[in-house]
Each structure stands twice: as structure tokens, then as C-alpha cells.
Amino acid sequence: MAKIFQPSPSLPPPVNSVGAVAWVRQNLLSSPLNIFLTLFSFYVLYLLIPPVVEWGVVNATFGGESKAACTAGGACWAFIGVYFEQFMYGLYPAEETWRINLALILLVVLIAMFAVKAVNKLYLSIGIIAVYPVVAYFLFAGGVFGLEIVETSLWGGLFLTTLLGVVGIVASFPLGVLLALGRQSSMPIAKSVCIVFIETIRAVPLITILFMASVMIPLFLPDGMNFNKLMRVLIGITLFSAAYMAEVIRGGLQAIPKGQYEAADAMGLTYWQSMILVILPQALKLVIPGIVNTFIGLFKDTTLVYIVGMFDLLGRIQAATHDSNWLGTTIEGYAFAGFIYWAACFGMSRYSMTIERKLETGHKRN
Amino acid sequence: MSDNTTSSNKSLLNDAGTRAIIFQVVLLAVVVFVSYYLFSNLQANLANQGISTGFEFLNQPAGFPILIHLIEYTEADSYGRAFIVALINTVVISLMGIILATIIGVVMGLARLSNNWLVARLATVYVETLRNIPLLLQMFFWYFAVLATLPIPKNSIIFGDFFLNKRGIYSPNPIFQDGFGIVIAGFVISIIASIALIIWAKRRQTITGLWFPAYWSSLGLIIVITLLALVVSGFPIEFDLPQKSRFNVKGGMVLPPEFVAVLVALSTYTGAFIAEIVRAGILSVNWGQTEAARSLGLKDSLTQRLIVLPQALRVIIPPLTSQFLNLAKNSSLGAAIAYPELVAVVMGTTLNQTGQAIENIGLCMLVYGTLSLTISIFMNWYNKKMSLIER
Numbered sequence: 105m106a107k108i109f110q111p112s113p114s115l116p117p118p119v120n121s122v123g124a125v126a127w128v129r130q131n132l133l134s135s136p137l138n139i140f141l142t143l144f145s146f147y148v149l150y151l152l153i154p155p156v157v158e159w160g161v162v163n164a165t166f167g168g169e170s171k172a173a174c175t176a177g178g179a180c181w182a183f184i185g186v187y188f189e190q191f192m193y194g195l196y197p198a199e200e201t202w203r204i205n206l207a208l209i210l211l212v213v214l215i216a217m218f219a220v221k222a223v224n225k226l227y228l229s230i231g232i233i234a235v236y237p238v239v240a241y242f243l244f245a246g247g248v249f250g251l252e253i254v255e256t257s258l259w260g261g262l263f264l265t266t267l268l269g270v271v272g273i274v275a276s277f278p279l280g281v282l283l284a285l286g287r288q289s290s291m292p293i294a295k296s297v298c299i300v301f302i303e304t305i306r307a308v309p310l311i312t313i314l315f316m317a318s319v320m321i322p323l324f325l326p327d328g329m330n331f332n333k334l335m336r337v338l339i340g341i342t343l344f345s346a347a348y349m350a351e352v353i354r355g356g357l358q359a360i361p362k363g364q365y366e367a368a369d370a371m372g373l374t375y376w377q378s379m380i381l382v383i384l385p386q387a388l389k390l391v392i393p394g395i396v397n398t399f400i401g402l403f404k405d406t407t408l409v410y411i412v413g414m415f416d417l418l419g420r421i422q423a424a425t426h427d428s429n430w431l432g433t434t435i436e437g438y439a440f441a442g443f444i445y446w447a448a449c450f451g452m453s454r455y456s457m458t459i460e461r462k463l464e465t466g467h468k469r470n
Numbered sequence: 471m472s473d474n475t476t477s478s479n480k481s482l483l484n485d486a487g488t489r490a491i492i493f494q495v496v497l498l499a500v501v502v503f504v505s506y507y508l509f510s511n512l513q514a515n516l517a518n519q520g521i522s523t524g525f526e527f528l529n530q531p532a533g534f535p536i537l538i539h540l541i542e543y544t545e546a547d548s549y550g551r552a553f554i555v556a557l558i559n560t561v562v563i564s565l566m567g568i569i570l571a572t573i574i575g576v577v578m579g580l581a582r583l584s585n586n587w588l589v590a591r592l593a594t595v596y597v598e599t600l601r602n603i604p605l606l607l608q609m610f611f612w613y614f615a616v617l618a619t620l621p622i623p624k625n626s627i628i629f630g631d632f633f634l635n636k637r638g639i640y641s642p643n644p645i646f647q648d649g650f651g652i653v654i655a656g657f658v659i660s661i662i663a664s665i666a667l668i669i670w671a672k673r674r675q676t677i678t679g680l681w682f683p684a685y686w687s688s689l690g691l692i693i694v695i696t697l698l699a700l701v702v703s704g705f706p707i708e709f710d711l712p713q714k715s716r717f718n719v720k721g722g723m724v725l726p727p728e729f730v731a732v733l734v735a736l737s738t739y740t741g742a743f744i745a746e747i748v749r750a751g752i753l754s755v756n757w758g759q760t761e762a763a764r765s766l767g768l769k770d771s772l773t774q775r776l777i778v779l780p781q782a783l784r785v786i787i788p789p790l791t792s793q794f795l796n797l798a799k800n801s802s803l804g805a806a807i808a809y810p811e812l813v814a815v816v817m818g819t820t821l822n823q824t825g826q827a828i829e830n831i832g833l834c835m836l837v838y839g840t841l842s843l844t845i846s847i848f849m850n851w852y853n854k855k856m857s858l859i860e861r
């Protein structure tokens with residue numbers, strides 16, 4: 105019988121080129137510079153992590169009613185616990201805070217209903233955009249159905265931050281679309297009005313707009329007619345982010361090939377039909393990251409209302425850290441606020457990545 | 471054309487051109503009417519409240535102190551001078567912030583692209599943390615949580631001739647003596663010589679193909695000539711060293727905590743955004759470009775400098791411009807921690823004392839508008855210079 109060639113079994117790959125060892129060699133120790141950078145990074149981590157963990161967890165005090173309870177030398181989280189209600193609702197009367205919670209639950213339920221197939225999405229959208237704000241307003245402000253009236257000056261904390269953010273986002277988006285369309289329009293007067301508005305707003309910082317809203321708007325209104333500060337600040341924030349939104353959307357409009365506009369015209373669509381049915385759906389999809397970035401910027405910018413004397417989350421924390429019973433708890437307060445803002449903004453940016461992927465219809469060049 | 475036959479039964483309102491005109495006339499009328507209405511209300515309100523108008527107040531004595539001033543300023547000076555002081559503070563912090571943020575951004579952006587896994591992760595954590603936390607919160611953190619917890623002057627932290635305490639950072643203050651003009655002259659001459667050298671080297675390389683290490687030799691030139699000038703003029707610099715007395719630190723140059731907090735917050739925050747821009751810019755350059763450069767025999771440093779960087783810059787510059795603009799505008803947040811910049815001085819104190827809201831807010835908006843315009847003109851010029859020249 106002929107001898108059958110029997111290859112000897114292949115040797116395992118060298119230890120250095122697979123598994124954890126190879127990974128470490130490739131990613132951490134590939135060159136002298138890399139070794140130095142790795143050591144440097146470990147040093148930075150060593151400087152940062154142990155003290156923070158020690159302060160924030162090991163030596164921290166989590167419970168307690170006063171500063172006296174914090175004896176361990178680390179973070180005094182009891183401060184957050186004691187002030188938690190104020191950080192969330194501001195000075196909103198404690199027995200009325202169920203109204204805020206109810207409005208929030210209502211919103212979550214309404215949005216969750218989008219997932220239910222049997223619900224008509226058009227009606228649901230109308231409900232959320234047109235009916236919900238009215239309901240929420242009366243829940244917050246009171247004055248109907250025996251609800252006690254709560255002055256807007258008492259609104260504060262995370263509630264105010266969320267309110268400013270959500271109203272700003274919802275109101276600035278359609279305004280931004282209109283401004284962007286106006287700027288792209290062929291009508292010279294409409295175009296210049298939009299350009300002047302957008303460029304003026306974008307040239308100045310938000311603070312000046314907020315100051316204008318809180319100091320100057322009353323001067324421009326006739327005697328006796330006035331609306332409250334929260335409303336004025338909301339208008340300021342909305343106009344401000346609408347200008348930025350308009351520029352983002354303009355980018356999307358410019359990216360749509362001319363053929364799309366011409367095809368829509370050729371179909372006999374009117375201007376608004378072609379915009380709503382053909383151009384905007386494509387343009388907006390292109391600029392989702394930009395739109396979400398504007399939203400994130402707006403959410404972070406709501407902290408500026410503290411400068412014109414409104415107490416949002418940061419404002420309430422700032423006020424609480426000046427409480428003489430709780431001196432020295434500044435870092436705890438800022439860490440708490442920082443975590444909430446970070447979670448909200450980071451969450452928004454991740455969510456935008458998700459919808460970007462979901463709406464991707466394969467026109468992108470690879 | 472057939473249009474003539476149908477035009478008779480076509481309503482004028484259905485014609486796109488006519489509708490555009492009608493719409494615009496209505497829009498213009500609304501804008502004019504609203505402006506007129508607001509303006510007349512304004513006049514009536516101002517008259518009612520007895521607020522004078524105009525910019526005469528700029529000549530009146532301000533009567534309030536400004537803690538940080540780079541030009542001479544006392545309480546007896548006018549509102550106009552206070553405005554100039556504040557303007558300088560705003561411009562200084564914006565420019566320094568822009569420089570620092572660019573350095574931080576470039577370093578962090580490159581770090582995110584590093585081969586080193588740990589470095590890339592650390593840079594990612596830096597970027598994702600800082601850009602998702604409001605700037606105002608970060609400023610408060612640096613000012614109230616970090617700088618305010620420094621020891622009182624009596625127990626200053628000492629690094630050599632640097633002192634660190636609640637009142638700021640004290641460093642040696644250079645005082646230039648008479649002969650310093652020679653050093654400056656030497657420095658200027660060396661820079662001119664280096665530019666000439668670089669131009670000569672470039673021209674020679676285009677003509678003959680011979681290469682000359684122009685950048686390294688001009689660096690050497692600048693150092694040698696400046697040092698020489700220092701020696702010749704006999705080191706005409708003296709340092710005013712900060713001295714620790716019993717309860718205080720005297721002398722030297724002081725960086726007040728407000729300034730440090732605003733600068734650190736602005737530059738680390740904007741740096742995080744710039745890092746993302748730099749990273750995206752470099753990633754946007756096709757890998758084929760790098761491969762092509764290598765196959766031409768360019769070494770890595772030349773590949774980066776001649777091939778990747780110029781192409782990346784084209785993508786980087788426009789968003790970088792808007793980050794610079796944001797930084798300049800965000801410097802107004804310094805008002806919240808009492809850094810005496812434009813908003814704090816003009817829209818804060820001056821407005822409160824004079825009550826002239828329109829003039830003060832208008833002045834501020836004008837300044838920020840001009841500042842924004844200047845930065846964008848400069849960056850547009852630079853962008854044009856770097857842009858791709860096509861056939």
C-alpha cells in the first residue's frame with residue numbers, strides 16, 4: 105500500500121501573536137513611545153481614580169439629616185438627600201409636586217403609545233403637540249378644577265431645567281425650519297428678513313439675549329401689558345436656538361440635489377407640498393446629528409437662566425451650597441448636577457446615533 | 471403662447487409671481503409696523519420712567535471698582551473707560567482661551583487616534599465628559615470648588631518662586647530694563663532672516679531639487695541671535711519676585727482666581743469640541759493618500775506634514791471657526807463668577823447704575839457682533855488660503 109501523506113498537525117500560533125498577550129503588545133507596548141504613553145496613562149489613572157473613589161464612596165456619608173452626620177472625611181451625600189426635593193422641583197409647594205410627576209408620567213405614557221400598533225399616530229402626534237402642552241400648563245400653573253395656583257417664580261430645579269429645555273426644543277424646531285426655508289427662498293425681502301434675524305442672533309452670546317428678555321422686553325411693550333419672566337426667557341431661548349437650528353437645516357437643504365426640487369415641480373406640487381413631502385424629509389434626515397447637537401447645546405444653555413435670576417437645577421444647587429449649615433458641600437452639589445446634565449446630554453447623543461442608523465436608507469456613499 | 475388664452479380665467483391669486491409679491495409686501499408691512507409699534511412703546515415707556523437716552527453717560531464717573539484691569543483704572547474714571555477695561559478683559563480672555571483650547575484640542579484629538587489603547591480611551595473619556603456638562607457648571611466648579619478651597623495667603627502652596635493661594639497664582643514678573651530694545655531688535659531681525667531663509671530654501675528646491683533644513687536652521691538662528699543680543703546688552707531683565715510677608719504675598723505677577731477659572735473652564739470645554747473636530751478632520755483624509763505618500767518614499771513625518779495635514783485642515787477649519795466664535799461668546803459667562811468682562815461691567819453694573827438698558831445692551835451686542843465678524847473674516851481668509859485650488 106502506498107504510503108499516505110500525513111501532515112503533522114499545525115502548531116498553535118505563537119503565544120505572542122494571539123490572545124491577551126498579543127493585544128497588550130500591540131495596543132500598549134508596540135514602541136518605546138507607546139510604552140511611555142502607557143506608563144503615563146497609568147500614572148494619570150493612579151492620580152485620579154483612588155482619591156475620587158476614596159472621597160466619593162469609601163469615606164463618604166450617604167445618609168443623615170445635617171452636616172454633623174458627615175464625619176468620615178469624604179463626600180457628604182447627605183446634602184443631596186436633604187435638598188433632593190428642592191433640586192428636583194425648586195420651591196414648588198411640596199404637597200403639589202404630584203402635579204409635576206403626573207404631567208411627566210402622562211408625557212411618558214403618550215410617547216410610549218407610539219409603540220402600540222392600534223393607535224393612530226397622527227392623532228397621537230396632534231395630542232402630544234397641541235393638547236398635552238395645554239394640559240401640562242394648567243397642571244403646573246393651576247387655577248382650574250380647584251388646583252391651587254402656583255406662581256412661576258416658585259418653579260425651579262430640574263423641573264424648570266426640563267421645562268426650558270423641552271419647550272425650547274419643541275418651539276425652536278418649526279421656527280428653525282421656517283427660517284431656513286426663508287433663507288433659501290427666492291423672495292428677496294423674505295430672504296433678507298431671515299438672514300438679518302439669523303445672523304444678528306448668532307453674532308451675540310445667549311446671555312445678552314437673556315438680559316434683553318428679562319430687562320428690555322418690558323420696555324418695548326405698552327403700559328400695563330406684560331408677561332412673566334419665565335415666558336420672556338422662554339421666548340429668548342427659543343429665538344436663540346431657532347437661529348442655530350435654521351443654519352443646521354439650511355445645510356441639509358443645500359445638500360439635496362437640484363433634481364429633487366425640479367422633480368417635485370414637475371409633478372405639479374405646490375411649494376409647501378414639495379417642501380413637506382419631498383425636500384424636508386430628505387434634508388432633515390441628513391442633518392439629524394446637527395439638530396441633536398443643537399438640542400444638546402440648548403439643554404446645556406438652560407443653565408444660563410441662573411444669571412438672570414431664575415433657579416434651575418444649577419441655580420438651586422448654587423443656592424444650597426451657600427446654606428451656612430452645609431458649607432463645604434460644593435463639590436458634592438456640582439458632582440450631582442454634573443451627573444444629571446451629563447446623563448441627559450450623553451443619552452441624547454447616543455439616541456441620535458440610533459435614529460440615524462434607523463433612518464439610513466442607503467443613499468449615503470460608502 | 472398658450473398662456474394668453476388661459477390667463478383670462480386664471481385668478482391673479484393663483485400666479486406664483488403675484489403671490490410672492492403680495493406675501494412679501496405683507497411681510498414687509500408687518501415688520502415695519504411691529505418695529506414702529508415697539509419703538510413708539512419704547513419711547514413712551516422711557517418718557518414715563520424718566521430715563522434719559524443717548525450715550526452721554528459714558529463720560530460720567532463710573533464710581534465702581536474693577537478688580538482686574540490691564541490699563542490704569544480707578545473709581546473716578548468714566549463709564550467709557552470702564553467699558554474699555556471690560557472690552558480688553560473680554561478680548562484677552564478670548565484670545566488666550568482660543569490659543570489654549572486649540573492646543574488642548576489638537577493634543578486630545580490626536581490622542582483619540584493614538585495606537586495606544588489606554589491613551590485613546592482616556593482621551594475619549596475626557597471629550598465625552600467635558601462636552602456633555604454645561605460650561606457654566608464647569609466654571610462654577612473651577613471657581614467655587616477648586617480655587618476657593620486653596621489655602622489662605624498665609625499658608626500659600628509654594629513651587630520655587632510661584633505661590634498658589636486663594637487670591638490667585640503669583641509668579642515672577644519680568645521687568646524690562648533700558649537695554650531691552652536691543653534684544654527685541656535681535657529677535658525681530660532673526661525672524662526676518664528666518665523667513666528669508668525659508669523662502670530662499672523653497673525657491674532653490676523648486677529650481678535645483680536640492681533640499682535644505684530651513685525650519686531647523688531658522689529655529690537655531692532665532693535662538694542664537696536672541697541669546698547673543700541678551701549677552702551683548704547684559705541681560706536687561708529683572709524679575710520682580712513675589713515675596714511672602716506674614717499674612718500676604720506681595721509683588722510678582724498675579725493671576726486672579728476669576729481669570730484662571732474662566733480661562734481653564736473655557737479652554738478645557740472648547741478643547742473637547744476641537745478634539746472631535748481634529749479627529750474627524752484627520753479621519754476624513756483617505757487612507758489611500760497615506761499609502762500613496764509612502765509608496766513615493768516619503769517618511770512618516772513628511773507624509774503627515776505634506777499630505778495628511780493640508781487635506782485635513784480643509785475639513786477642520788470651518789467648524790474650528792465656529793468653535794472660536796463660541797469661545798469668544800462663551801467668555802461672557804465669566805460674568806457669573808465676577809470676572810469683570812463686558813457683560814459683567816456693561817450689562818451688569820453700568821446698566822444697574824444708569825438704567826439705560828437699550829444703550830448698554832446695544833453696546834454689548836455691537837461689540838460681540840464685531841468680535842464675531844473679525845474672527846470669521848480672519849478664519850475665512852485662512853480657509854481660502856488653505857482651500858483646494860482646482861482647475
